[in-house]
Amino acid sequence: MSWSKQDYPESLKNLPSDVRNKAIEIGNALLDEGYEEGRAIAIATDRAHKSEEGTQTDKAEYHVTVHDDGWQLKKAEGERAIMVEETKEKLLERAKRYATDHSGTLVVYKEDGSVENHLYQK
Structure with a gap:
């Protein structure tokens, strides 16, 4: 089942919206590749944060x-x-x-x- 901006795993709810949206995008791709949902969440969250870090370098x-x-x-x-x-x-x-x-x-x-x-x- 694909995630959307309105329907996504509870564990993504506290992420900033830009990071959450990136995690949803990455997570959907991982799910399409056959990853188990829990693993997809972990990988997508990590990759979304790393993607966002490029814009947060001064913090x-x-x-x-x-x-x-x-x-x-x-x-x-x-x-x-x-x-x-x-x-x-x-x-x-x-x-x-x-x-x-x-x-x-x-x-x-x-x-x-x-x-x-x-x-x-x-």
């Missing part, structure tokens, strides 16, 4: 990852945590503001280390 990238004391915000390639919170939810509240104030993007990870979401701050 710093910050990562939300697991930390010994809960969750941390680090700048990509950074050595130390910018901030740490006990819960992911508390950290995301602060991290979104921080990324916005610093014209950055957030890459949010799951506990297992896989990417959960990319958030483009304005």
